[in-house]
Amino acid sequence: MAEETPREYGQGTFGEAKVSKRKIPFRIRVSSFFDAALGSTRGFALLGIAFLITLALVMTGIQAGIALVNVLNDDASDANNFVNAFWTQLSRILAVGDGGTWGERIMGVLFWIINISISAGLIAYITAQFMALFTRLGRGLSPVFESKHTLILGWSPRVFPILRELAIAKSSERRPTVVIYSDVLRPEMNDAIANNCGDLGKLRVITRHGSMTNPTEVARANAGEAHSIIVLRADEAGDASVVTTVLAMRATIGDVHPPVVAEIEDEHIARTIASATDGLVQSVQSSDIIARVTAQAARQPGLASVILDLLDFSGNEIYVAEVPELAGKTYGDALLAFEKSTVIGIETADGKNILNPVPTQKIAAGSKVVVIAEDDSAIAFTGVSNVKPLVKAKASGAKQKPHHLLVIGWSSMGHAVLANLADYLATGSSIHILARKELVAPEELKGIKFGKITPTLSFVSGRIEEVVSVAEQRNYDEIIVLGYRSQMSPTDADAQTLLTMLQMKHIFDDDSNKAKPARIVAEILDSTLLPLARAASSDDLVVSDVLSALLISQLSQNPRIASVITDLFDADGAAIHLVPVDEFVAPGKSVTFGELVATGRGEKSSVIGYRHAAEATTNEGTGVVLNPDKSHTITARAGDGVVVIRNS
Structure with a gap:
């Protein structure tokens, strides 16, 4: 019977796969050993000690061999003068000593070579270690020991x-x-x-x-x-x-x-x-913040600058302060109890923020006030002031007029902007959306509705004649320019937005068409392009994702104001409004800011600032003054406005 060959099984079945061993050359084994040894400080030290011992043994053998050769032990000074002179100069250069015999001279040169080699090796190793350390430090891999950062x-x-x-x-x-x-x-x-x-x-x-x-x-x-x-x-x-x-x-x-x-x-x-x-x-949510501020900007000129002033640290900010002197007093009392800061709400003892409560609401012990101030050090209780309200020159609450919006461009941002804005629009308002047909599918906008308003739609190729035709159909109050952020890169979307702004400026400056000039609120994704956007349309407000950065900064320093900011941006509850000054005082009359606050209190509103129309002719971001001193005198002019927080 023939001898059976042992059966081999594949790995993972019943046995291990048979692997033939490859013979590794001695040179590669030695190279691998040295690589492993030099990879650590301990290995380098052990290798160095072994190398020194080996060199010492080799040099001992060489010296013993030289001792056996008589000619190498003869006096070297017997050589001709040129050889001695040459050796003298060379020995001085190498610092190996004169050497009385040829053997001593040979050993001196060998020791010099060994010293140089060892020194070079040590210097190279130390340099490599320092370079590795500096590289590691340069890569930012070291731990952080700072605190309160x-x-x-x-x-x-x-x-x-x-x-x-x-x-x-x-x-x-x-x-x-x-x-x-x-x-x-x-x-x-x-x-x-x-x-x-x-x-x-x-x-x-x-x-x-x-x-x-x-x-x-x-x-x-x-x-x-x-x-x-x-x-x-x-x-x-x-x-x-x-x-x-x-x-x-x-x-x-x-x-x-x-x-x-x-x-x-x-x-x-x-x-x-x-x-x-x-x-x-x-x-x-960055897109949500931009959408809300864009909606606020489209409502009234100047509102966006109020929001920016509240969000950045260079002007006024929102604080929550504990003022024991207000315990038992009313919110109406608190409105006039601070000369250099403006009260806008109450934080209850359980941490709930109430913006613009009714003036008669009591401030319980343990409650705090929400204030606008330049710095927390400016929040100082100056006593309840008995400032009398003004005799109003005009009845407030005039019927809101219909608002007509033209939206040029589209993205998911458009849904958020118009959803936030729709709650503020009066009956009879309209929204028309103009979008590039190659960038926005008609199905995407089919059947959309914002509040009670169903937008009308136009799909165009981007030619200026098409834009002029749409702009001539109605006298629009605002034009909102949105980037096609979902359909193209941010750079291309911003370029399209800037081009649209230039188009609108050209249309408004051209007397040959019937398009009425209107405010433009534009979305710019890259905040570094804001100067270009201002140059393209210097009178119009441009918002960008820098707004979310401002809010992030504020919340990182004062997380307690998150609900306050959210409430101010929402259409529900308290919101910022710009009220014509003639609802408070007749144009031409001078009043103190405290008198405006007292008058607003009677209307269940918290007055927080003033807008000078004359200072807003070149840029709608100017002209708004938040939180002036209560004793500050203001001369009312036609077109001015009072910035208030009131419930919708």
Whole structure:
């Protein structure tokens, strides 16, 4: 019977696969050994000791061999004068000594070669270690030891306005520090900050590089000792990167951590994270903020500048302050109890914010007031003032006129803008949407409705004659220009927006058509293009995602005002309004701001500022003065307005 060949089985079935062993050459084995030894300091030290012992043995053998050769032990000075002279000069250059015999001279040269080789090797190794250390430090891989810092996790264009705002907000601190931790290389971050932020004063910006989804690496940012944490949304990665970053951060420092402001677009994700973290993580939706402010800007000239003033740190800000002297008094009393700050609401003892409550509402012990002030140090109780209201020159509450809007361009932003705006529009208002037919499918706009208004639609190819034809059909009050952010890159969308603004300016300047000039509210995605947008249409307001950066900065420093900002931006509840001054006082008459506040109190409104129409002729962002002193005198002029917060 023939001998059976042993059966072999494949790996993973009943046995291991038979693998033939490859013979590795000795040279490669030695090379691999040296690579492994040189890869660590301990290996290098052991290899160096072995090398020195080997050299000592070799040199001992060479010296013994020289001793056996008689000619090498003869006196070398017997050689001719030229050879001796040459050796003398060479020995001085090499510093090996004169050497009485040829053997000593040979040993001197060999020792010189060994010394040079060892020195060169040590210098090369030490240099390599220092270079590796400097490279590591340059990559931003070292841990952060600062405390009470503002930690920014992530990287996006919003980081630049955030840094500028934090530089202002923290200017009174002794050593204000912001730590930015992201997966962007540190040199790129440092260069971008230097090129886009300008002078940040004494604000220290520390950048660190690493994975934001690895808790071990995130721990290097020292999030547990931060004053507040900002999580930015990378535009290309979406909300997923924010969620994983928040989870990595919480895995590092636990469930109790500093306040976190996260930039999240999806409303459902935002609510889920807020609920899962018991409100410690607040979300900011960039597109929602832009949509709300755009809607406010389209309502009335000057409202957007009021919002910007409240959001940035360079002017007035919103604070929540405890004033024990107000306990037992009414909200109406509080309105006139501060000379240099303006009261707009109450925070109850359980943390609920009520904007513009009725004047008769009592302020209970433990409650706080929500105020607008230039700084928290300006919030000083000056006593309840008995300022009398003005005798009103004109009945308030005039019937709101219909508003006609032309929307040029379209994206998901359009739904949010018009949904926010529709609640403010009077009966008889209209909305007409003009979109490029190659960029927006008619089915996308079919059947849309905002409140009680069903928009009319026009799909065009982009020729100026088509735009003129639409603009001539009605006298529009505002024109909203939206970028095609869903259909093209931000750069191309902004270029299209700027082109549309130039088109509208040309149409309004051309007397050959019947288009009536109107205000333009334009959406610019890249805030660095704002100067170009101003040049394209200098009289019109332009908003951008810098608004979300301003809100993120505010909430990172004062998370308690989140509900206040949300309420002010909503159509429901309290909102900012610009009321004609002749509803308060006859034009030409001088009054104090305190008298305007007292008059507004009688109308269940909180007066917060004033708008000078004459100063708003060149740019609607000017002319608005928020929170003047109560004793400040104002001379009313035709077209001026009073900025109030009142319930819708």
